[in-house]
Amino acid sequence: MLTIWEKIQAAHLTGLIPQTLVAVERESHRIDDHGVLAVTDHPKALGNRATHPYFQTDFAESQLEIITSPNVLAQTVDELQALTASALRGLPQTEALWPLTMPATLPHDVPIAHPTPERLAYREQLVAKTKAVNPQLMSSIHLNLSLPEQLFERLYEAEDFKGTPPSYLDYRNQIYLHLAQQWIKYRFVLTYLFGASPAANADFNSALPKQPVRSLHSSHQFGYHNDEHVHVSYSSVEAYARDLKQAVESGQLISPAQLYAEVRLRSSVPLAQGIHYLEFRDLDLNPFVATGIDAQELQFMQDFAWFLLSQPQMTGDIDEQLATAARMNDKIAMQAPTTSSQEVADAMDQMAIWLNQQTITKPQFAAFTAMQDRVLHPEHTPAAKLVAAGAFETVGQQLARTNKQWATDEPYLLPGFTDMEQSTQMLIEDAMRIGLKVDVLDRSDQFIRLTNGEHQELVRAGNETRLDNLVASRLVDNKFVTKQLLGEAGLPVARAMVYHDLESAQRDFATSFRNKSLVIKPNAANVGEGVSLFMVPPTPEEFETAFQFAHRYGDVLVELFVRGTEYRFFVVANHVHAILERVPANVVGDGQHTVAELVAKKNQDPMRGEAHRKPLQQLHLDERELAVLAEQGLTADSVVPRGHQAFLLTNSNISTGGDSYDMTDEVDESYKKLAIKVAKTMGQTISGVDMIIPNLYQPYQADQAGMATVIEANYNPAMFMHLFPYSGKSRRVTRAVLAALFPEMKDL
Amino acid sequence: MLTIWEKIQAAHLTGLIPQTLVAVERESHRIDDHGVLAVTDHPKALGNRATHPYFQTDFAESQLEIITSPNVLAQTVDELQALTASALRGLPQTEALWPLTMPATLPHDVPIAHPTPERLAYREQLVAKTKAVNPQLMSSIHLNLSLPEQLFERLYEAEDFKGTPPSYLDYRNQIYLHLAQQWIKYRFVLTYLFGASPAANADFNSALPKQPVRSLHSSHQFGYHNDEHVHVSYSSVEAYARDLKQAVESGQLISPAQLYAEVRLRSSVPLAQGIHYLEFRDLDLNPFVATGIDAQELQFMQDFAWFLLSQPQMTGDIDEQLATAARMNDKIAMQAPTTSSQEVADAMDQMAIWLNQQTITKPQFAAFTAMQDRVLHPEHTPAAKLVAAGAFETVGQQLARTNKQWATDEPYLLPGFTDMEQSTQMLIEDAMRIGLKVDVLDRSDQFIRLTNGEHQELVRAGNETRLDNLVASRLVDNKFVTKQLLGEAGLPVARAMVYHDLESAQRDFATSFRNKSLVIKPNAANVGEGVSLFMVPPTPEEFETAFQFAHRYGDVLVELFVRGTEYRFFVVANHVHAILERVPANVVGDGQHTVAELVAKKNQDPMRGEAHRKPLQQLHLDERELAVLAEQGLTADSVVPRGHQAFLLTNSNISTGGDSYDMTDEVDESYKKLAIKVAKTMGQTISGVDMIIPNLYQPYQADQAGMATVIEANYNPAMFMHLFPYSGKSRRVTRAVLAALFPEMKDL
Incomplete structure (x- = not known):
C-alpha cells in the first residue's frame, strides 16, 4: 500500500508544503522585578482579553497567552515576533515575561485568571477537582497545524478507490488521524530537540530529581496529565470522539478543554463535521528567544509533520503502540540533558532521507541542519544550554531581562514587520495590543486589514482609510482650489492667484502683487521644482523669469510670502x-x-x-x-x-x-x-x-x-x-x- | 477735479478691469412648432424654478429666464452658452425659444407664470393694475455689473479728502451713482448698437409704426414703462431710495421690483447698506446668437461701463439732464434701422480715445471694432439685419430653429466648456438643468463644485466625489488584494496568486497552474505593459520568460485566463x-x-x-x-x-x-x-x-x-x-x- 506521501508525490502535490497553515499558542507568566510571578491584574494596555484575538490569560492571572492566527509559516513567524514585542512593550515597566516552562518563584497566593466570571468558575472547579495548582502553572507552546485543503481535494480526486469510496470528510479524517498517531509515536524526537525544563523551583514539587533532566514538563511524573482513569483512544476518529464524550459525561473531565493530550483532533465546527486541524501540545518554551520558539524550530515542526505522512499506516493495537511511544517519550524526557539518543538519531536519519528526495528550500535545509546539530551535540539542546547557563532562578531572570530588551530597545521598529513603513509598523503594534485582528494584505503596498468582530477596516500607508473621501484627497493636490475654498470659509490663507499665461499674471503683478514678498510656484501639488521665493519684492523682469520657470510645470501660483x-x-x-x-x-x-x-x-x-x-x-x-x-x-x-x-x-x-x-x-x-x-x-x-x-x-x-x-x-x-x-x-x-x-x- | 478714471490711473488700478463681475439675465418665450407662444407648463426637465439658480420664468409661463451667476466676463460668456444649450436641450422636442424681443404670435390666452402662489398673485395684481398684458411679454437682456471691491478700497485709501472724509459706503455709492447717471445719459449708444425690435406682430399693438424702426422695445411709445406719475430721481442715492419707497407706499408701484427703469441701484443687502451692483436693463435680444447676446457685445458693455467712469461728474439739475437723455434715446430708437447717427459716432470716438490711452487686450479691441463697424455701417446693426432678413414671423421661426440646432446638433459637447473632459461637460449640463449651481474651480483639473442651497459637493473628473473613500480607491490599484477580498466574499474571481520571486511562482506553477490557460501580468494596476496571455497553457520555459517580463514592473500576478x-x-x-x-x-x-x-x-x-x-x-x-x-x-x-x-x-x-x-x-x-x-x-x-x-x-x-x-x-x-x-x-x-x-x- 502506498504511503500518503507517495500519493502526494504521484499527484505532483509536494509543492503544497508552504501552504500549510500553522498557528502558535505560547504561554508565559508575567513576573515582577524580583522575579516573582506577578500578582497584578492582566495589564489594561493589552486590551480586553474576553474578545482579544491574540492576548489571553491561561490558568493564572499572570499567565499571558499569545496566540497567532492560522497562517503560512513565514507569516506566523512574523506575527509571533510582532505580538511578542507588542505584548512586552505593553507590560508595566517593572514586569517582564518569565522565559521558562517551569514557573518562577510563586507568590503566597497565585491569582487565578478571571477574564470572565464563567471562565473563572471553570478554573475554580478545576482546582477543586485536581486539588493541585502548581502543575497548571507550567507554560508551554502549542502548535495548531492545518494541511492545505487543496491537498485533500486533489488527493481525493486522484484516489482509485476500491469498492464504495469513503466520504470526503472521512478521507480527510483518516489522513489527520494518521498524522496524530505518528506525532504521538515520534513525540520523543521533539522532546529531545525542544525539551527545556531541566529543573524547577524547589517549591514547585517536593519530589524533584536531584540531577537536571531534559524536560520535567514532558515527563510522566512531573508533567501535567489527566487522571489516570481518563483514556481517550486514537485508534479511530470515532473512538476518540466517543471516549472524549464519555469522559465528560462521566464527570472525569469538566469539558473537552480539559483533555491534556499531546495531540487534539480539532474542528472549527463540531468534530462530527470533520477534523480541520491538529493541535500539537505541550512543547517546552525555548527561553533563549523572546518568542519562546524560533523560526527554525517552527520550520522543522512543519516539515516534521509532512515527514510523518511518509510513515506507513499503523496497524494492530494502535493504542498499545501509542502507550509504548509514551514510555519512550518519558525516557527521553527524564534523561540527563547531555545524553545522546540513538532512537532520535535514527528518526532524524529517516527524515534526512525523506528531505533528500525533494527540492527543499534554504529555510527548510537550515532548520533541519540546526536540529541535526542538537542530535549530534546534545550539549546544544536547550535543556543542556540552560543547565550550563547557571541556576534556575538567575538564568530565568536574566533571560527575562534580555527578552524584554529585545522588544524595547528599538521601540520605533516592530519585529517581523521591519520592512514596512514605520508608521504602519507602529499602527500594527497598537492594533495588535488593543485586540484588533491584523491581516497584512500587501506588505510592499502597506495594505492592512483590521478586524474587530464583524467590523472590518482597510488601512493603507498608515492612515489612508474609509474615513477620508476621494475628492477631498484630490482637493489637496490642487493648491489653488484649496486656497479658494479655505478663503471662502474665512480661513487665513496667503493671498494668491493662479495663472495660465504670463500676460494675465503680469497685469495682476502691476496691481495686486506690487512691492510684496512673493512665492511663485507650480499650482499642481507634489512638484518640488519650479519654485522661486522673493523675500525682497521682485522686479517685473525677475517676476517674468520666475513665472516662466514655474510655468514649465503647468499653471502658476503667485502667492504672498508669509514669514514665521x-x-x-x-x-x-x-x-x-x-x-x-x-x-x-x-x-x-x-x-x-x-x-x-x-x-x-x-x-x-x-x-x-x-x-x-x-x-x-x-x-x-x-x-x-x-x-x-x-x-x-x-x-x-x-x-x-x-x-x-x-x-x-x-x-x-x-x-x-x-x-x-x-x-x-x-x-x-x-x-x-x-x-x-x-x-x-x-x-x-x-x-x-x-x-x-x-x-x-x-x-x-x-x-x-x-x-x-x-x-x-x-x-x-x-x-x-x-x-x-x-x-x-x-x-x-x-x-x-x-x-x-x-x-x-x-x-x- | 479729477475724473474717477484719472484717479484709477493714478493709483495704478487700470489692471482691475478684468475683475469686474457681470451677470446676465436673458428672457425669451418658448414657442410651439407653429411658432405660437407655448401654452404648456414650464418644462419639468428644467428643474424646480422656485429654487433654480439659473432657470426662472418671467411674466408669462412660456417666458423662460436664464440667469448667470456673477462672474468675470469670460466665465459669464461660457456659463451663458452652457445654460442656453442646457435649457434648449431640456425643452420638449416640439418647442424652441423665440429669439426676438417682440413676442411671437400669441395664443388665445397667455398663461401667466406660476412658479409659486405668491409670485402668481403678484403678477395677477400687476395685470389688474396696468390693465395690459402685451407689454409684459417683451423679452430682453439685463446685465448686472459689479466693479471690483479692491477698486473702491484702494481708491478710498488713495483719496486725499478735504474736510470730513465720507464713509466708505458713501464713497462707493457715489461712484456707482455716477455710473448709473452716465449709463442713462449714454443709453442711446446701446440702443443704436443693440436695438433689434424693428417690428412686431400686428396683434401686439394697434398703433405700430408702418415702417421698421430700430427698437420698438426701447422707444417711449412702445416700450414698457411705469405709470407717468412714478418719478424716481437719480440725483442722489438718498433721493432714489426715498422716491422708490414713496412710490411703493403710495401704491404707485406694487414693489420695488416693478420699477421699470434703465438702471437700478442694487444691493445684496438693504440699499441703506450700500450699492453692490448696478442692473442695466432692457436691452434687445440679439436674435442671431442662441444666447441672445454674444461675447463681443458683453465685452463692449463692460468696457463701456469703465469708459463712463472717465466722464466728468454731472452737476446742475441732473434729473432734467437725464430726461433730455431719455428723449435722445427715444429718437434713436424710433429711427429707421439703416439711419446713421452723429451723436453715436461722437460717443464712440470718445471711447476710442479712452481705449487708446491703455494697453488693451485682443478681445477688448475686437469687441470695440465690431461695435464701431455697426456705427460706420448702420446696415450691420441687428435691427437692420433683421429687417433685411424678411418678415417678422418667418425670420423669428427660422432663427428659433437655427438656435435650437446650435444646441442640439452636437449633444455630446457643452458650449462654453468644450475644453473640459466630455463626462464633466455632461455632468455640468445636467447639473445646470436640474438647478444645481455649478462653480468650475479648475477647468484643466476637471474640478467643479455643485451647490443646492446649503448643500455643497465637490466633484472631480466627472465622478470622484465624497461618496467614495480613499482606501477603496487604493484597493483598486492593487489587483491581488482586490482578488483576495472579492474571493473571501464569495464572489467569482479568476484564481490567481501574486509572487515576489520566480522560485515561489515556479513551485506553484507545478502544482496550481499546470496545464491551464494563463494571464501573467504586473500586480500594480494601470501598468499596461508586461502582460502575457497564454490561451494554450505555457511550458515551464514560457512561464519563466513571461514571469521575468512582468517582473520588471514589480510583483507578478499569475491568473487563470477566462474566456467570454x-x-x-x-x-x-x-x-x-x-x-x-x-x-x-x-x-x-x-x-x-x-x-x-x-x-x-x-x-x-x-x-x-x-x-x-x-x-x-x-x-x-x-x-x-x-x-x-x-x-x-x-x-x-x-x-x-x-x-x-x-x-x-x-x-x-x-x-x-x-x-x-x-x-x-x-x-x-x-x-x-x-x-x-x-x-x-x-x-x-x-x-x-x-x-x-x-x-x-x-x-x-x-x-x-x-x-x-x-x-x-x-x-x-x-x-x-x-x-x-x-x-x-x-x-x-x-x-x-x-x-x-x-x-x-x-x-x-
Whole structure:
C-alpha cells in the first residue's frame, strides 16, 4: 500500500508544503522585578482579553497567552515576533515575561485568571477537582497545524478507490488521524530537540530529581496529565470522539478543554463535521528567544509533520503502540540533558532521507541542519544550554531581562514587520495590543486589514482609510482650489492667484502683487521644482523669469510670502492629537567645536541613523549643506559661537535631518480650533494641517491679520515624527487613528 | 477735479478691469412648432424654478429666464452658452425659444407664470393694475455689473479728502451713482448698437409704426414703462431710495421690483447698506446668437461701463439732464434701422480715445471694432439685419430653429466648456438643468463644485466625489488584494496568486497552474505593459520568460485566463444604471467591399471623429491593425464575406475605435445583483464593474463555476460611453451621480 506521501508525490502535490497553515499558542507568566510571578491584574494596555484575538490569560492571572492566527509559516513567524514585542512593550515597566516552562518563584497566593466570571468558575472547579495548582502553572507552546485543503481535494480526486469510496470528510479524517498517531509515536524526537525544563523551583514539587533532566514538563511524573482513569483512544476518529464524550459525561473531565493530550483532533465546527486541524501540545518554551520558539524550530515542526505522512499506516493495537511511544517519550524526557539518543538519531536519519528526495528550500535545509546539530551535540539542546547557563532562578531572570530588551530597545521598529513603513509598523503594534485582528494584505503596498468582530477596516500607508473621501484627497493636490475654498470659509490663507499665461499674471503683478514678498510656484501639488521665493519684492523682469520657470510645470501660483514658524497639526476626527514644530537640519554652537565636529557629535545620538530604521536621520555635510552654511558666512571648519544655531539646510523635513519639537501642550487652544476648521473645510477626517504662526501663545483672532496663515492640509499625514520627536513628548497618533476607525472600542 | 478714471490711473488700478463681475439675465418665450407662444407648463426637465439658480420664468409661463451667476466676463460668456444649450436641450422636442424681443404670435390666452402662489398673485395684481398684458411679454437682456471691491478700497485709501472724509459706503455709492447717471445719459449708444425690435406682430399693438424702426422695445411709445406719475430721481442715492419707497407706499408701484427703469441701484443687502451692483436693463435680444447676446457685445458693455467712469461728474439739475437723455434715446430708437447717427459716432470716438490711452487686450479691441463697424455701417446693426432678413414671423421661426440646432446638433459637447473632459461637460449640463449651481474651480483639473442651497459637493473628473473613500480607491490599484477580498466574499474571481520571486511562482506553477490557460501580468494596476496571455497553457520555459517580463514592473500576478464576453456595469449607490458590451475596433463584411473601404465607410459616421470632440473614435489601418488583420488571414485589400466581423484591434477600448453596445435591459437581473455586491465589497459607491459573462440571459448561480468572472471594479469609471454608445439606448449616468450626491432633490 502506498504511503500518503507517495500519493502526494504521484499527484505532483509536494509543492503544497508552504501552504500549510500553522498557528502558535505560547504561554508565559508575567513576573515582577524580583522575579516573582506577578500578582497584578492582566495589564489594561493589552486590551480586553474576553474578545482579544491574540492576548489571553491561561490558568493564572499572570499567565499571558499569545496566540497567532492560522497562517503560512513565514507569516506566523512574523506575527509571533510582532505580538511578542507588542505584548512586552505593553507590560508595566517593572514586569517582564518569565522565559521558562517551569514557573518562577510563586507568590503566597497565585491569582487565578478571571477574564470572565464563567471562565473563572471553570478554573475554580478545576482546582477543586485536581486539588493541585502548581502543575497548571507550567507554560508551554502549542502548535495548531492545518494541511492545505487543496491537498485533500486533489488527493481525493486522484484516489482509485476500491469498492464504495469513503466520504470526503472521512478521507480527510483518516489522513489527520494518521498524522496524530505518528506525532504521538515520534513525540520523543521533539522532546529531545525542544525539551527545556531541566529543573524547577524547589517549591514547585517536593519530589524533584536531584540531577537536571531534559524536560520535567514532558515527563510522566512531573508533567501535567489527566487522571489516570481518563483514556481517550486514537485508534479511530470515532473512538476518540466517543471516549472524549464519555469522559465528560462521566464527570472525569469538566469539558473537552480539559483533555491534556499531546495531540487534539480539532474542528472549527463540531468534530462530527470533520477534523480541520491538529493541535500539537505541550512543547517546552525555548527561553533563549523572546518568542519562546524560533523560526527554525517552527520550520522543522512543519516539515516534521509532512515527514510523518511518509510513515506507513499503523496497524494492530494502535493504542498499545501509542502507550509504548509514551514510555519512550518519558525516557527521553527524564534523561540527563547531555545524553545522546540513538532512537532520535535514527528518526532524524529517516527524515534526512525523506528531505533528500525533494527540492527543499534554504529555510527548510537550515532548520533541519540546526536540529541535526542538537542530535549530534546534545550539549546544544536547550535543556543542556540552560543547565550550563547557571541556576534556575538567575538564568530565568536574566533571560527575562534580555527578552524584554529585545522588544524595547528599538521601540520605533516592530519585529517581523521591519520592512514596512514605520508608521504602519507602529499602527500594527497598537492594533495588535488593543485586540484588533491584523491581516497584512500587501506588505510592499502597506495594505492592512483590521478586524474587530464583524467590523472590518482597510488601512493603507498608515492612515489612508474609509474615513477620508476621494475628492477631498484630490482637493489637496490642487493648491489653488484649496486656497479658494479655505478663503471662502474665512480661513487665513496667503493671498494668491493662479495663472495660465504670463500676460494675465503680469497685469495682476502691476496691481495686486506690487512691492510684496512673493512665492511663485507650480499650482499642481507634489512638484518640488519650479519654485522661486522673493523675500525682497521682485522686479517685473525677475517676476517674468520666475513665472516662466514655474510655468514649465503647468499653471502658476503667485502667492504672498508669509514669514514665521511653521507648525504641523495632526488632526483626527475633529481633534488635534499632536503639534510639531519642525526645524531644518542644524547644529548649535558651543564656542569650541567646529561645525563638522558638531555634526559628528549630533550624529552619535542613537535615535539618528538610516532612513526607515531610525526615527531621526543622520546629518550630512555635502555640497548642499556647505552652500547653506556659506550663506550664513560659515564653513565646515567654523567654530560656532555658544548657543548660536547654524543651519545645514533650509527645508524642515525630518527625512533630511530636521529636528522636531513636540509643542502639543504649548500651542494656544484657539489654533487647535483653527486647524480643526481647516480639516473640516477640506472635508478631511485625518489631516496634517500646516500653519505659520508668529506667536503660538497669543490667542488667534480672525479679524487681526497675520496671526496665522494656513499653508496646506495634507491627507495621509506622516505619523512617525509625532511618535518619536527629536524633543518633547511622544504622541501616539496611531492610536487616534484606531480610535476613529473603531469607535466601539471604548478604552482606546 | 479729477475724473474717477484719472484717479484709477493714478493709483495704478487700470489692471482691475478684468475683475469686474457681470451677470446676465436673458428672457425669451418658448414657442410651439407653429411658432405660437407655448401654452404648456414650464418644462419639468428644467428643474424646480422656485429654487433654480439659473432657470426662472418671467411674466408669462412660456417666458423662460436664464440667469448667470456673477462672474468675470469670460466665465459669464461660457456659463451663458452652457445654460442656453442646457435649457434648449431640456425643452420638449416640439418647442424652441423665440429669439426676438417682440413676442411671437400669441395664443388665445397667455398663461401667466406660476412658479409659486405668491409670485402668481403678484403678477395677477400687476395685470389688474396696468390693465395690459402685451407689454409684459417683451423679452430682453439685463446685465448686472459689479466693479471690483479692491477698486473702491484702494481708491478710498488713495483719496486725499478735504474736510470730513465720507464713509466708505458713501464713497462707493457715489461712484456707482455716477455710473448709473452716465449709463442713462449714454443709453442711446446701446440702443443704436443693440436695438433689434424693428417690428412686431400686428396683434401686439394697434398703433405700430408702418415702417421698421430700430427698437420698438426701447422707444417711449412702445416700450414698457411705469405709470407717468412714478418719478424716481437719480440725483442722489438718498433721493432714489426715498422716491422708490414713496412710490411703493403710495401704491404707485406694487414693489420695488416693478420699477421699470434703465438702471437700478442694487444691493445684496438693504440699499441703506450700500450699492453692490448696478442692473442695466432692457436691452434687445440679439436674435442671431442662441444666447441672445454674444461675447463681443458683453465685452463692449463692460468696457463701456469703465469708459463712463472717465466722464466728468454731472452737476446742475441732473434729473432734467437725464430726461433730455431719455428723449435722445427715444429718437434713436424710433429711427429707421439703416439711419446713421452723429451723436453715436461722437460717443464712440470718445471711447476710442479712452481705449487708446491703455494697453488693451485682443478681445477688448475686437469687441470695440465690431461695435464701431455697426456705427460706420448702420446696415450691420441687428435691427437692420433683421429687417433685411424678411418678415417678422418667418425670420423669428427660422432663427428659433437655427438656435435650437446650435444646441442640439452636437449633444455630446457643452458650449462654453468644450475644453473640459466630455463626462464633466455632461455632468455640468445636467447639473445646470436640474438647478444645481455649478462653480468650475479648475477647468484643466476637471474640478467643479455643485451647490443646492446649503448643500455643497465637490466633484472631480466627472465622478470622484465624497461618496467614495480613499482606501477603496487604493484597493483598486492593487489587483491581488482586490482578488483576495472579492474571493473571501464569495464572489467569482479568476484564481490567481501574486509572487515576489520566480522560485515561489515556479513551485506553484507545478502544482496550481499546470496545464491551464494563463494571464501573467504586473500586480500594480494601470501598468499596461508586461502582460502575457497564454490561451494554450505555457511550458515551464514560457512561464519563466513571461514571469521575468512582468517582473520588471514589480510583483507578478499569475491568473487563470477566462474566456467570454466582457461587460461593464456602471453602479451608483447599489443600483446598476448601465451595462455596456465593448467590442474591439472592427468592420463587418458585405461580400463586396475591401477592409479599407469598410473602414472608410464606418469612419463616415458623424459620431466618429477626433478624441474629446466626438463620442466615438475614428478607425485606423496602421501597422497594429494590419498585424491583427494578418492573424485573421486578412489584408487591407481583402473582401470580407457578408456578415463576417473582421477585427482591427484586440483591445475593446472605445478610445481606440471600439464599438459599444448598451445591454442594460438585456442582462439578467442576477448579474446586476452580482455587480452591486462587487461594488459593495470593494467599498465603492460609484463603480465600474467589469465581468466576463458567457451567457447574459442565464441567471447567475454562485455554485456553478464559470457563470461569471469578476475582472475588476474601477473607481472613477468612464461615463461618456454610456451616454453615447455606438448602439442602443443612451444612459444618462451623469444624472445618477447627481441623484446620489443630492438625494434631497427628489425629482432627479
